[in-house]
Amino acid sequence: MLRALLGMLLLLLSGVGFGAGFVVQRSEVKSAEYRALAKELDQSGLLADIAKELNSLVALKVTLGLRFAECGEPNAYYDSETRQVSVCYELIESYYETMAGAYDTEDELDDAVAGAFLFVFFHEIGHALVDVLDVPITGREEDAVDQLSAWVLLDGEEGDKAVLDAAISFYAGDEAEQAVDQGSFADEHSLDQQRFYNMICWVYGSDPDGYAVLVDEGHLPAERAERCEGEYAQLDRSWTRLLKAHIKP
Numbered sequence: 001m002l003r004a005l006l007g008m009l010l011l012l013l014s015g016v017g018f019g020a021g022f023v024v025q026r027s028e029v030k031s032a033e034y035r036a037l038a039k040e041l042d043q044s045g046l047l048a049d050i051a052k053e054l055n056s057l058v059a060l061k062v063t064l065g066l067r068f069a070e071c072g073e074p075n076a077y078y079d080s081e082t083r084q085v086s087v088c089y090e091l092i093e094s095y096y097e098t099m100a101g102a103y104d105t106e107d108e109l110d111d112a113v114a115g116a117f118l119f120v121f122f123h124e125i126g127h128a129l130v131d132v133l134d135v136p137i138t139g140r141e142e143d144a145v146d147q148l149s150a151w152v153l154l155d156g157e158e159g160d161k162a163v164l165d166a167a168i169s170f171y172a173g174d175e176a177e178q179a180v181d182q183g184s185f186a187d188e189h190s191l192d193q194q195r196f197y198n199m200i201c202w203v204y205g206s207d208p209d210g211y212a213v214l215v216d217e218g219h220l221p222a223e224r225a226e227r228c229e230g231e232y233a234q235l236d237r238s239w240t241r242l243l244k245a246h247i248k249p
Helices: 002-013 032-044 046-055 089-102 106-132 141-154 159-169 182-186 192-206 222-246
Strands: 022-024 064-069 076-079 084-088
Touching: 022 046, 032 046, 032 064, 032 089, 046 064, 076 106, 084 089, 084 106, 089 106, 089 159, 106 141, 106 159, 141 159, 141 192, 141 222, 159 192, 192 222
Parallel strands: 022 064, 064 084
Antiparallel strands: 076 084
């Protein structure tokens, strides 16, 4: 299962055109539960391949770390003090658990987990770039880096499917059916269902003819779909302008 996931991640990354000055840092494992997973991920060289691809395209004056870590919860995060992006073993594990019911085969599930992983990974890279490049953001940063992650992936060869699979990760399991409370509205993130529809909209907006099925099959309301091509064009124009000075020639 894990080897299939790693293979899919590398395939998806082969088309991604974006990067920064990242280095791979030592994984953090606190218990025996994740030692085997940590060893296999470290030996795969996955983060080294990602860092190489990223570093070839964006110039930075600082070092940004990449690592896997045992966090005690399903999560991924950027630490501005250490300038480090961490992806938790528990997050990968949780994707397999929550998304299993949405796919018919193990191969499809591996593919979907890879997409969800990549979206969250580039979301956290977005936080890192906003920090070290002092990128001006109006509105909520969480929404902005969702856009950045989608923009990066939609420019890749397999990235559209990665974004769609990642969207499903926000709607999978029981969470989408739970009542929304005050804390949900107060959170810095948009609601999971909103993130789902945003991501579906951006995929559709990037290629309305190619993804008409998203509207035809009711995954994206027609009222929202009317605006998605303009939303994606604005997203593309804005992030291209914001990062233009940092892209290597």
